Amino acid sequence: MRTLVTGGAGYIGSHVVRLLRNRGDFVVVVDDLSTGFADRLGDARLVRLDLASDTAPALIEAVLREERIDAVLHFAARKQVHESVQRPAWYYAQNVGGLANLLLAMETAGVSRLVFSSSAAVYGDVEGDAVAESAPTHPVNPYGRTKLIGEQLIGDATTGSGLSAVSLRYFNVGGAGWPELADRAVLNLVPMVFERIDAGLPPLIFGDDYPTVDGTCVRDYVHVLDLADAHIEALDHLAAGMHGHGVFNVGTGEGTSVRAMVEEILATARSPLQAEVRIRRPGDPASVVASPALIAEKLGWRAERGLDEIVRSAWDAHLTGSPRE
Numbered sequence: 001m002r003t004l005v006t007g008g009a010g011y012i013g014s015h016v017v018r019l020l021r022n023r024g025d026f027v028v029v030v031d032d033l034s035t036g037f038a039d040r041l042g043d044a045r046l047v048r049l050d051l052a053s054d055t056a057p058a059l060i061e062a063v064l065r066e067e068r069i070d071a072v073l074h075f076a077a078r079k080q081v082h083e084s085v086q087r088p089a090w091y092y093a094q095n096v097g098g099l100a101n102l103l104l105a106m107e108t109a110g111v112s113r114l115v116f117s118s119s120a121a122v123y124g125d126v127e128g129d130a131v132a133e134s135a136p137t138h139p140v141n142p143y144g145r146t147k148l149i150g151e152q153l154i155g156d157a158t159t160g161s162g163l164s165a166v167s168l169r170y171f172n173v174g175g176a177g178w179p180e181l182a183d184r185a186v187l188n189l190v191p192m193v194f195e196r197i198d199a200g201l202p203p204l205i206f207g208d209d210y211p212t213v214d215g216t217c218v219r220d221y222v223h224v225l226d227l228a229d230a231h232i233e234a235l236d237h238l239a240a241g242m243h244g245h246g247v248f249n250v251g252t253g254e255g256t257s258v259r260a261m262v263e264e265i266l267a268t269a270r271s272p273l274q275a276e277v278r279i280r281r282p283g284d285p286a287s288v289v290a291s292p293a294l295i296a297e298k299l300g301w302r303a304e305r306g307l308d309e310i311v312r313s314a315w316d317a318h319l320t321g322s323p324r325e
């Protein structure tokens with residue numbers, strides 16, 4: 001298969017690029033390297049451009065035609081919740097505008113298969129146990145809203161212009177399939193705890209008075225390689241004739257409390273530090289755990305790697321000293 005991967009120089013996209021190249025698929029990456037790194041790409045061709053720029057539709061259309069692309073995987077986006085609150089218009093321009101430009105290019109070039117990186121952030125404040133795709137979507141920040149609007153835009157394109165698409169709602173992603181592809185940003189719990197350990201400071205837990213098993217927030221952690229496999233399944237189902245717009249959670253169905261996660265990391269790092277509890281941060285839902293039933297049924301995907309592998313692979317990559325942002 002011949003694929004175009006936007007955001008392929010990023011943490012998750014580069015894992016998918018590696019899997020595609022390993023099975024012999026042709027890959028061209030479109031990335032502006034704003035948060036990505038060219039050294040993650042191996043031998044895949046890089047076209048460096050900002051998807052949200054005015055010239056993007058024509059440039060992408062040319063690449064799609066030149067490289068005779070069959071399908072597109074769209075990872076490129078801005079993903080910092082706090083920044084999205086500070087700069088909402090720019091987030092919409094980047095995430096929604098970038099997607100619209102991509103869809104315009106695909107439509108003119110006649111490319112009709114798309115896999116889109118969505119997020120559990122579309123659900124907002126989750127109530128109850130495992131969240132299914134049919135649960136209400138009320139994102140609580142601009143970042144989450146750009147992802148929900150992205151899904152809606154793709155839904156409209158599948159109805160109106162013959163697109164076939166899969167949107168994957170990622171839960172908490174961690175780990176590394178290869179050390180050099182590890183997450184280099186310090187935005188998620190695992191790298192944040194690593195940073196505290198490096199500085200000899202106690203890891204922080206925000207709030208231990210939630211209605212959960214140990215009072216700390218509960219999340220669903222999925223290994224980045226399992227997540228990357230889900231994209232390959234989605235791509236292959238689209239190639240096999242899957243139509244319309246499939247929307248799937250990508251999670252394990254297992255909740256892990258922040259305290260349990262921090263303890264797992266400290267044990268893996270053999271650190272004597274003890275976590276320190278601070279007051280709750282505003283906007284953190286108590287528990288966000290996926291129901292992974294639909295993706296298992298429709299795409300045959302299940303997470304195979306556990307929490308220990310997530311932490312161990314991330315820590316090993318950290319020790320090998322991949323450059324940080």
Ligand SMILES: NC(=O)c1ccc[n+]([C@@H]2O[C@H](COP(=O)([O-])OP(=O)(O)OC[C@H]3O[C@@H](n4cnc5c(N)ncnc54)[C@H](O)[C@@H]3O)[C@@H](O)[C@H]2O)c1
Nearest residue numbers: 007009010011012031032033034035036050051076077117
């Ligand atoms: N990491 C997570 O926990 C998580 C969770 C849910 C959803 N997601 C989504 O998954 C996708 C990939 O996330 P990631 O963690 O790999 O992030 P990342 O920042 O490592 O990767 C994003 C890539 O897109 C590129 N990019 C960003 N804006 C661009 C633009 N306008 N034009 C061209 N390239 C652009 C960046 O340079 C980078 O290489 C994003 O869409 C993100 O919203 C990530």
